Amino acid sequence: MNWFPTLRVFLSHGGRDFFRHKTLSLLNLLALTVGVAAIVAIQTVNETALRSFRASLDLVAGRPDFTIEGQGFRLPEKLILLLRNDPAVREVTPTIQLVASLPDHPGEFLHLVGVDPFSNQELVTYHLEDALRSPTDAIAFVSESDTIALTRPLADRLHLRPGDTLRAVSAGHQANLRVRFMLEPSSDLLGADDHLAIADIATVQSSFGLGGQIDRIEALLRPDASGKITAVRSSLLERLAPNLPAHARAGSPERRGQEVEKMLGAFQLNLTALSLIALVVGMFLVTNTVAANVARRRAELGLLRSLGLDRRSVIILIVGESLLLALLGAGLGIFLGLQVARILLQSVSSTVTSHYVLLSMKDIIVNPWSLLGAGLAGLLAAGLAAWWPAREASLVSPMDALQPGNSADRASSPQSPFLRASLLCLFFTLLFSATALYARIPRTGFLAALGILLAAAFLAPVFGRLLGGLPSPPIASGKLAHSAFLRGLHRHGLAAAALSVAVAMAIGVTIMVHSFRATVDQWIGESIKADLFIAPSTNLIAGALEPLDPQAETLALATPGVRAVGTYREIRLFLNGTPAKLAACRLEILRAYNPLTFLSTLPGDPYELCQKGDFAIISENFARRRQIKPGDTVFLPTPTGTHPLQVAAIFRDYTSESGLLLLDRSTYRRLTQDQGLTSLAIHLEPGISPKTVGDSLREQLRPRGEFLVYSQAGLRDEALRIFDRSFAVTALLRTLAIAVAALGVTLSLTALGVERTREIGILRATGASRNQILRTIMIEAAYLGATGISIGLVTGFAVALILMQVINRAFFGWTIDWHTPYPSLLGIILGMMIACLLASLPPAWRASRLSPAEALRSE
Amino acid sequence: MLETRDLHKSYEAGEARVDALRGITLKILPGEIVSITGPSGCGKSTLLHILGALDTPTSGQAYLEGHPLHSLSDDKLTALRRLKIGFVFQFFHLLPTLTVEENILLPLLLSGRVNSPARTRARELLATVGLSDRSHHRPHQLSGGQLQRAALARALIHQPSILLADEPTGNLDSTSSSMVIDLITRLARQEKTTVVLVTHSEEIARTADRRIALVDGRIQS
Secondary structure (H helix, E strand, C coil): CCHHHHHHHHHHHHHHHHHHCHHHHHHHHHHHHHHHHHHHHHHHHHHHHHHHHHHHHHHHHCCCCEEEEECCCCEECHHHHHHHCCCCEEEEEEEEEEEEECCCCCCCEEEEEEECCCCCCCCCCEEECCCCCCHHHHHHHHHCCCEEEEEHHHHHHCCCCCCCEEEEEECCEEEEEEEEEEEEECHHHCCCCCCEEEEEHHHHHHHCCCCCEECEEEEEECCCCCCCCHHHHHHHHHHHHHHCCCCEEEECCHHHHHHHHHHHHHHHHHHHHHHHHHHHHHHHHHHHHHHHHHHHCHHHHHHHHHCCCCHHHHHHHHHHHHHHHHHHHHHHHHHHHHHHHHHHHHHHHHHHHHHCCCCCCCCCCCCHHHHHHHHHHHHHHHHHHHHHHHHHHHHCCHHHHHCCCCHHHHCCCCCHHHHHHHHHHHHHHHHHHHHHHCCCCCCHHHHHHHHHHHHHHHHHHHHHHHHHCCCCCCCHHHHHHHHHHHHCHHHHHHHHHHHHHHHHHHHHHHHHHHHHHHHHHHHHHHHCCCCEEEEECCHHHHCCCCCCCCHHHHHHHHCCCEEEEEEEEEEEEEECCEEEEEEEECHHHHHHHCCCCEEEECCCCHHHHHHHCCEEEEEHHHHHHHCCCCCCEEEEEECCEEEEEEEEEEECCCCCCCCEEEEEHHHHHHHHCCCCCCEEEEEECCCCCHHHHHHHHHHHHHHHCCEEEEEHHHHHHHHHHHHHHHCHHHHHHHHHHHHHHHHHHHHHHHHHHHHCHHHHHHHHHHCCCHHHHHHHHHHHHHHHHHHHHHHHHHHHHHHHHHHHHHHHHHHCCCCCCCCCCHHHHHHHHHHHHHHHHHHHHHHHHHHHCCCHHHHHCCC | CEEEEEEEEEEEECCEEEEEEEEEEEEECCCCEEEEECCCCCCHHHHHHHHCCCCCCCEEEEEECCEECCCCCHHHHHHHHHHHEEEECCCCCCCCCCCHHHHHHHHHHHCCCCCHHHHHHHHHHHHHCCCHHHCCCCHHHCCHHHHHHHHHHHHHCCCCCEEEEECCCCCCCHHHHHHHHHHHHHHHHHHCCEEEEECCCHHHHHCCCEEEEEECCEECC
8 A cells, every 4th residue: 555645644643642642742752762761871881881991902002913911910021022033923012001099199090001112103092292203202201211191181180291290109119200291092092091191111110110020912913925914813822822921811902802891791781681671661651652542543543444544554554653753762862861871980980990990981982883772772662562552453443443432441451361471471580590590591581580570560450450359448539549440451551560560670679789788798797807908099999900018018017906917919810711800818817817608618627728738719609600619620820830729618708790719828929929919907906996006007108108098897888888889870770760660650640531531521520529530540540559569569579589599690609698678678669659649640630620511522 | 590691601722712602691490491402513512511510601600599600619619510410411421430320329429428328319210210220230231321311310319409411312312312301301300400401302402391592602582
């Protein structure tokens, strides 16, 4: 058939209907907008995180053909020569990097990169303003041992100009660096960390006691006869392999970026899954609105059908109209999502830095493809959501459609298909939980969560009918609301479904976060026994990257009142391509003052085993993710070779998402030759005030730089602050889903209000007062709320179970003890009920103000 | 008694102004059965809505037993509808989820007066309109004539002093029409209720005590 004239007629009616029922149309639009905005915000923040990391990597390393990188530990300088002498290599340049605190600028730090300006010309993508273009400048940069280049934003923030001096401290080494140049990253490095500073590699090595050490070597290769370098790189790797230290990783430079993506994968997937919930909730609302729209325009559809429109065309017209509205919603959602992304940026940046890699995001990076994807997701959601009511409309015979009467009167909602669909979803929930846990396909855990949410959604109309079976409140409005709710289940069922999904998600996430927090809090209480903790100040903003001044241990030991000092060293590395943390501490101090909670051990004392031989203790998530048990062997690549470590015990730990491998300090130092420290745990004599000793240590350490000195309570607070910050985005997404669900209540009641205009007229003619109409609709909203909230509450517990026992175990491997946050749950239930009642106010008010005469004329 | 003085009602339809009533002055005595006739769009229903306290005039006065309908608040108008007015509509307008008996009791439910005597009266009315065996049925299980008889019982349950019927037979076959009109007149006389009947039918108009013909919003003299 010729579509366009029909579509034009239909859309012109649709357009008029849109403006006639503005509130309804805008609510529908808003539901889609918020759904798309949630996806756009999360995708943009995720994208920004990855792009910023890659940009920082590119800024430091350029874009080489081949890279050798130290894995957790630095590389010896002699490797440069090894690479340079290979005939396949055209250019070689080394870099070294460190994080330094700036004692004169509290809260700021430098991500200092040492480069060789003579050999990196072809690789770098930054420009040193006025610099290195003339031989004099190049010579100045190299020959003046204190020269650095800062990014312009950092220099502006610190009020530094070329010629000014900047005091920097790292691992106990202080250096007065002179700002000589401004770093101008090229435009394609948008998003790079503005804490970056560039200096000659020798300046960094000599200033911070790192002589003879480098972090990375970048190389440009000579292409083969066909102009490609893949084969050249492989053969180079083969030649170099026997001469590389065990902890060196060589190969394609893309690998590092891919590893970071992998590392952030679970974190980002979690956020993406949560962001999709708002869209799923929005889908129910679109279905609801389209169904209401179809009911209102029943006669119009009947007319078109009687004039020759076939069933398929009815579906296409209705879905097409919904898609047009979705297009507008997607556009608005993209705009709103980008604004939300800006708000989330800081929180995500801090979380990624705390848990994964140093990241500093200043502004969002927009990927048009991601936006297109989110927009298409919105369109797809709207199309799918509109399909069902469109199909229902197509099945109505033209004669029936043309009959006058209240369309709402005729609507029916058979219960058994919903029950069957709910049971089917439940089955899939169990299936996907099993595949996540036992078939080791973690992502199916999210499908299990989606399954249980959909099971709840399908159950909503069935439960609504059950609730309607209870006696109605003994007042006129209560009786009317009761019957109206039962009759409106075809519309309310969808709103209750949306509500149950949002409530289930809110309750599930709340229980999970609360349980996790309570577990971590309890664990902190059990495992953090020291009175004071010392760490470099940059730990707060840049993660545990700057080593602690070794003198801090000596000073602490010599301070009166100090009974023992425990040391902690932490390295982030990849073991068999999977991220992990390697930690070392004085196990004798740990055993005496702060014993670990072991979950399983080898026969004998694990502390003794670790102190006497090549044994390690691993965290439970390290064990679960790698399927390791006591007695198994872990191979640790170090600068002195790859060392087999037998697992002596598994312990509970919540400090690392990727898992922790803990060694005794003596073993660690013997195997790695690394003498560094990350932090200290200080145990005091009985009766000694932590504050007094803390103040004394602060005073002694002040000349050596900027340090964090935490009390036990202070460290606990800091750990929980990081925890709360990590779940800040989750809280926002939860709120968005709830907001969309509350919109659904308004939408459902508004739609029914429109459908029942004449009925309201009858009630008014029969003697119902405005207040009675208002109360009736609000009580109806309470029925709707009670249905959605009741199912949501029960399902919320199941969602929490899936989050903790399936998704958490499959992705992270932690044990989370169940703690039910009764006050929070009560708050959610009451809050949602109040939201439902508030959401019902606009349609209730509108209905109560209807002129009875006009309402009776509405047919 | 119902009385109007120089009643006007206008609507804005976009930029156009529609004068539905143009100076209606009439008086209807207690117990009187009056029919209002006239072509479509002459203002019959508008007049009925104003007399029934569903709408207010643009100008002029309307009194129901001395209550000034033109100046009362919405609450007062609602109270009048509750106590003194009963409506019968062309499309019956029963609430689909309530049973026939519940529909009949609706005006009393809204005023909180559903008690044992009220239920007895509902049963009596059901018997009078011939629907005793349909009291627990839902509206969709009834025929048009039965629906309108149920609507009539609802209109009379609270013993209103005025019954307003807007084309009560407009959707019925001739047999049902006769039955409904017969019931209206019989019950009205029995309960001494004033009836205002809007109709297109000459035959039905003739059953009234008095006939008022409207043309273009005015009473035809």
